[in-house]
Amino acid sequence: MIRSAGLGGMLVALLVSQVDAQAAGDPEARLKALGLTLPPVGRPIANYVPAVRTGNLVFLAGHGPAQPWGKTATGKVGKDLTTEEGAQAARDVGINMLSSLKAEIGDLRKVKRIVKVLGMVNSGPGFGQQPEVMNGFSDLMVAVFGDRGKHARSAVGMAELPRNLSVEIEMVVEVE
Secondary structure, eight states, X not given: OOOSSHHHHHHHHHHHHHHHHHHTTOHHHXXXXXXXXXXXXXXXXXXXXXXXXETTEEEXXXXXXXXXXXXXXXXXXXXXXXXXXXXXXXXXXXXXXXXXXXXXXXXXXXXEEEEEEEEEEEXXXXXXXXHHHHHHHHHHHHHHHGGGGOOEEEEEEESOOGGGBSEEEEEEEEEO
């Protein structure tokens, strides 16, 4: 089980401190230090856009762990996927969302704060570890943005998600 405290939290804190030293607060440099490359922005599957900016807020539509992420992209967490695999899927969603955010604002250094996150986990019967799944996303945001990546969050279980996605996440971001 992945937790924000304990060994997982300590590993994230160590990773963030190492990345901070290398990247000096630049989220683009932090991504590079983490060995992450943002994929091209995926095309919406219906009549909507991936992100909308109004004033200094960017609202990101629900994103999933698009391919080629592998087997964690679909299925019910707690039935088809473990909690750890669900957390990896949530992290993959975060990478996709960062691509959409960058496409909308041009440069991730413009992010002032990750404000609010809604994580929807396609949950098997009796599964109640949605917060642990969503830690995969939240830990990535903190690794990329430091304290600016800490956010308010809801993590809820869903009986079904579109296209049998394992995780879908929405996000609100304050920008310059």
